Amino acid sequence: MSRARILVVDDEAIARENLVHVLTRAGHRASAAADGREALAALAEEPFDLVLTDLRMPGMDGLELLAGLKRRFPEVEVIVVTGHAAVDTAVAAMGLGAFTYVAKPVHVEEVLAQTAKALEKNAMRRELASLRRRADPASGLSRLIGQSATMEALRESIVQVARLECNVLVTGETGTGKELVARTIHDLSARARGRFMAVNCGAFSEELISNELFGHEREAFTGAGARRKGLIEAAAGGTLFLDEIGELPLSMQVKLLRVLQERTFLRVGGTEEAPMDARVLSATNKDLKKEAEAGAFRQDLFYRLDVITLHVPPLSERREDIPLLARHFLARHASEAGRNVRLSPEVLDSLLLYEYPGNVRELENIVQKALAVCDGDVIESRHLLADLRDQRVRPTRGTRKSWPTLEEHEKAYIRDVLEEVEGNKSKAARVLGIDRVSLWRKLKRYSLE
Secondary structure, eight states: OOOOEEEEEOSSHHHHHHHHHHHHHTTOEEEEESSHHHHHHHHHHSOOSEEEEESOOSSSOHHHHHHHHHHHOTTSEEEEEESSOOHHHHHHHHHTTOSEEEESSOOHHHHHHHHHHHHHHHHHHHHHHHHHHHHOGGGGGTTSOOOSHHHHHHHHHHHHHHTSOSOEEEEOOTTSOHHHHHHHHHHTSTTTTSOEEEEETTSSOHHHHHHHHHEEOTTSSTTOOSOEEOHHHHTTTSEEEEETGGGSOHHHHHHHHHHHHHSEEOOBTOOSOEEOOOEEEEEESSOHHHHHHTTSSOHHHHHHHOSEEEEOOOGGGOGGGHHHHHHHHHHHHHHHTTOOOEEOHHHHHHHHHOOOTTHHHHHHHHHHHHHHHOOSSEEOGGGSOHHHHTOOOOOOSSOGGGOOOHHHHHHHHHHHHHHHTTTOHHHHHHHHTSOHHHHHHHHHHTTOO
């Protein structure tokens, strides 16, 4: 049996120390927590394969811990240890997702046997997920919604990049889905069993970002009562995602450069270097090359981060994906609300005309708001925000006599769509919200074939 990471939770010091001792002697890496809240904090700090928890504890009891743990860390197996081994307690624990339960007084052989079974189940689940990823690399790409040529190319690049260990810089406007791309790279990589740790470099002051990344030693500053792991250490064996890397202060850029070069880091207040074992992915909505040339970003760090660049296109450059994305968001949020709702053709027309300065994130927000005010089973134009309802093809400037007719507008719009999709009539029909037969008739009518 391989060495596993096991957390023992019990408010009785002797009981948890005995279990830690038994598990350590069996070759595992066992840690202890005195209550449920301490256990959840430990799980947030580092990954565990198995949790053995007492049932009766002050504050958060074993069942509450189990419920919270399964919400936040569903992949972790749980064995409930109880001195009150009743059928109803066992059923409640199993119903919340516990692997099994053992009764006090604890017998070493039983604990080790159940631990082995729980870890075997965990290993089988991970192996199955790994086999599925290897059998169908595209399966991890299903979250990247879109059928446009640019999205197809992005998915192909992600599959290729995921197999490598190099740093990747993801670029694109705000709201395009850069973190989603980074998570997909992680999920398809050899590090998928490790953790994906993300940090927004623009959300912290220089002191806080240093503590967030590197962690700190005990008494490194006022209030630091214990050593704390930073994200670099917590991401060991997995992936560290640095979002908005262009916002990182220059002094922190120096420290990060050294970490990437030496693959070691120092905790705040520490003197001993610790090894770094995480792949680094970063993202920005800035042109980092220009920032580096202007002295606003370190060139040496830019070249360290920019081994491979993946660009996420704005929504305005892949309009044929708008209906697909809108229906996807509607289906998801309507399902969560227990509703069955669809978009009217007029709403799709309005969505196709909008510019989306907030990109995919804004489209999802628009759909959510429309669903919230819709009281029926069809979202209509009246449910949209005013700036979307009022969108029209604007007439050409000039005198009234020089205005083009409605047919001329339609002909020009169809021609623009065909140019945008490079003559692909199936895509053009989807963008226009009509079927291929209707499109063919219009092409004949306007001599656009």
